Amino acid sequence: MAWIQLRLNATAESADTISDTLMELGAASVTFLDAQDTPVFEPLPGETRLWGDTDVVGLFDAIVDMKPVIEQxxxxxxxxxxxxxxxxxxxxKDWEREWMENFHPMQFGRRLWICPSWREAPEPDAVNVLLDPGLAFGTGTHPTTALCLTWLDGLDLSAKSVVDFGCGSGILAIAAIKLGAADVVGLDIDPQALTASADNAERNGVKDQLTVYLPKDQPDNIQADVVVANILAGPLRELAPVISALVKQGGQLALxxxxxxQAEELRAIxxxxxxxNPTAIEGDWCRLDGTKR
Incomplete structure (x- = not known):
């Protein structure tokens, strides 16, 4: 497939607005580049990872008329x-392969490694999760995912039940199983996420321990010893009673x-x-975790 690239020079203050506008105007993807042309991967709403002079690059299908885009x-x-x-x-180019070249094995906590399914695990005897995210969110490269993986690595999950609320690629659910959880439920509003989670569970040999549901299909009264919700502040706020009800008394929650x-508002809720517990911070992002009374 042929592509057109639109590259705009921006500042830290204007980059996010330009990025949002490019997506609204039909960009297939948007990437931030620093002065040395280093790409920022997996940007999310509200994230700014800039180094002074910044280029915002929009990728468009070659059939798109760029004149109206420029005028807007x-x-x-x-x-x-x-x-x-x-x-x-x-x-x-094979843009999927281009992305694959930049996804490397990563360690979280003491035991846990996230490894692209197409690369060899650097420590075969460690707790290795083989991952191919497909179209779903969650590779471990984003600070929010990293915060949750490190938290899971620090828990004793032996024989515990876990709910991954907003499971995406299944990275947290599968990590929990590999770290000893007995059974895990993955919930997500995106059917593609459920497909990615199930595929990755099979790839890791844990498909019998992971059950995935769309919210409309999940059984009533699910409760678990451990619940992790790596979504966004808005849904965490709106769904607080729902998420909290998933945790057993004395159980553990990570958000x-x-x-x-945004942490103090969510902490109060x-x-x-x-x-x-005290807020865990990585860059601009953070994690709240604690025990249900």
Missing amino acids: LKQLPELANQMTYKVEALED SGLLQE YGQWFDL
């Missing part, structure tokens, strides 16, 4: 006074996908049911 971008207040950009045709400035 010129209407942005952030670009009204100065808009430096370059439009270029890209050679036809991530929230920025540092979940503090109604949980004794929460």
